[in-house]
Amino acid sequence: xxxxxxxxxxxxxxxxxxxxxxxxxxxxxxxxxxxxxxxxxxxxxxxxxxxxxxxxxxxxxxxxxxxxxxxxxxxxxxxxxxxxxxxxxxxxxxxxxxxxxxxxxxxxxxxxxxxxxxxxxxxxxxxxxxxxxxxxxxxxxxxxxxxxxxxxxxxxxxxxxxxxxxxxxxxxxxxxxxxxxxxxxxxxxxxxxxxxxxxxxxxxxxxxxxxxxxxxxxxxxxxxxxxxxxxxxxxxxxxxxxxxxxxxxxxxxxxxxxxxxxxxxxxxxxxxxxxxxxxxxxxxxxxxxxxxxxxxxxxxxxxxxxxxxxxxxxxxxxxxxxxx
Amino acid sequence: xxxxxxxxxxxxxxxxxxxxxxxxxxxxxxxxxxxxxxxxxxxxxxxxxxxxxxxxxxxxxxxxxxxxxxxxxxxxxxxxxxxxxxxxxxxxxxxxxxxxxxxxxxxxxxxxxxxxxxxxxxxxxxxxxxxxxxxxxxxxxxxxxxxxxxxxxxxxxxxxxxxxxxxxxxxxxxxxxxxxxxxxxxxxxxxxxxxxxxxxxxxxxxxxxxxxxxxxxxxxxxxxxxxxx
Numbered sequence: 318x319x320x321x322x323x324x325x326x327x328x329x330x331x332x333x334x335x336x337x338x339x340x341x342x343x344x345x346x347x348x349x350x351x352x353x354x355x356x357x358x359x360x361x362x363x364x365x366x367x368x369x370x371x372x373x374x375x376x377x378x379x380x381x382x383x384x385x386x387x388x389x390x391x392x393x394x395x396x397x398x399x400x401x402x403x404x405x406x407x408x409x410x411x412x413x414x415x416x417x418x419x420x421x422x423x424x425x426x427x428x429x430x431x432x433x434x435x436x437x438x439x440x441x442x443x444x445x446x447x448x449x450x451x452x453x454x455x456x457x458x459x460x461x462x463x464x465x466x467x468x469x470x471x472x473x474x475x476x477x478x479x480x481x482x483x484x485x486x487x488x489x490x491x492x493x494x495x496x497x498x499x500x501x502x503x504x505x506x507x508x509x510x511x512x513x514x515x516x517x518x519x520x521x522x523x524x525x526x527x528x529x530x531x532x533x534x535x536x537x538x539x540x541x542x543x544x545x546x547x548x549x550x551x552x553x554x555x556x557x558x559x560x561x562x563x564x565x566x567x568x569x570x571x572x573x574x575x576x577x578x579x580x581x582x583x584x585x586x587x588x589x590x591x592x593x594x595x596x597x598x599x600x601x602x603x604x605x606x607x608x609x610x611x612x613x614x615x616x617x618x619x620x621x622x623x624x625x626x627x628x629x630x631x632x633x634x635x636x637x638x639x640x641x
Numbered sequence: 642x643x644x645x646x647x648x649x650x651x652x653x654x655x656x657x658x659x660x661x662x663x664x665x666x667x668x669x670x671x672x673x674x675x676x677x678x679x680x681x682x683x684x685x686x687x688x689x690x691x692x693x694x695x696x697x698x699x700x701x702x703x704x705x706x707x708x709x710x711x712x713x714x715x716x717x718x719x720x721x722x723x724x725x726x727x728x729x730x731x732x733x734x735x736x737x738x739x740x741x742x743x744x745x746x747x748x749x750x751x752x753x754x755x756x757x758x759x760x761x762x763x764x765x766x767x768x769x770x771x772x773x774x775x776x777x778x779x780x781x782x783x784x785x786x787x788x789x790x791x792x793x794x795x796x797x798x799x800x801x802x803x804x805x806x807x808x809x810x811x812x813x814x815x816x817x818x819x820x821x822x823x824x825x826x827x828x829x830x831x832x833x834x835x836x837x838x839x840x841x842x843x844x845x846x847x848x849x850x851x852x853x854x855x856x857x858x859x860x861x862x863x864x865x866x867x868x869x870x
Binding site: 425427432433434435436438439440442443444454455456457458461477478479480481482483484485544545547556558584586587588589591593594595596597598599602603604605611612615616619620640 | 703704707709710711712713715804807808809810811812813814815816817818820821822827832840842843844845846847848849850851852
């Protein structure tokens, strides 16, 4: 009977079987344990904020916005109002406005009429309570006005910091870029915690209390429409807009991403967004896409419409158009 | 006839200059008198025909609740020079005496601040009514009231008028949902000077300090706060 070599057990040394602790394995094990301990400390770090009173147990245990019961949400809104009054000395009214039935918002911008005066970008700061008080702080306007050379739409040669004596300059045109509220929004797909989503009226919103600040959505956005709060917002109390809502312009905490919401605290009230209110040339058109008689429907029916980065397939609700 | 009209016109200008001199004497400063001051000194200068200023017939800019937003009107109206001298808004106070002329080949002595740069439209009476100078004129010679100035401009600017009617030309304020509140559309002459309708260049607001992710490319200005984390 032949012995099958597969079945034979090769002899092992005693060190191979018992693996005694050597200097090398000891150091490896210690390093792994230290790394694990550091991870544990990092994971428990929010509890330190709890200890210092910077956040309450309710904040820590708050559920996702869409899972909150109405009474829980009301309690959170009152808590946010009280915190704003405590920290900034302004008593705001923070509401939770739901999407209107039968409404899908659309925005159109007339590239023939825009003169690049930047009033929209500054109105955005004032409306949405963005950091702007100190000179070394960033101003997180959701609108970037690009200056482009006439003859082509070449974003790579655009200038964000143009500052001539007067605008519009000859042989230049101006293209304000903000969130396009895409139907196929890549930012909502990459969020690992579903802190950003699209509402029924098409507006992509962020639950600032649920966002973990990973900034995947900023990497995914083809329009650079999202902003990250690198520090606590630095706001003068005289310049705080008290008309706030949970999903839009309430004062954001540090370390979360924010974005243009078409001023949903205004538009879900029937008003125009702030950027449209201040536009001196009337280059901006806003309305309900589902209403065939609305202004935005008139644009889509009668004007030459251009979609920025149409090839990336995001299907924006923001359109550019021309008069001539 | 023409000579007498010119004489009358010269007389009126003299009167206006006299009125200005009188207005400056008590004030002492070079500034023209404010309407309120004029009303107060109405007894002192009885030769000035004072007629109440017509009420503003144009919609306001912006919502009253939006104190934090910019409500600068697109065009700052300064009023006609004769009106600033103390004459009235009732154009017919003078023009019942001065007949209309089709064309002026020199700057007018009576309206020195008016320079007509309206493209091919070079005649006063293309827009102004020949016999009622408080109104505008339609194709058939009928009158268009001042508040309906949009109809006047629509005579030539048809596509723009159509867009304005649809609400997509010109500055709009208020409510997109007209069931919740009013939507205001500014009239043509609230943004465009009818005599020089091209939109004037304006100084831009300063560039913003964007976070580094949005400040793409080589065009960013070098500032210390750009070293943000």
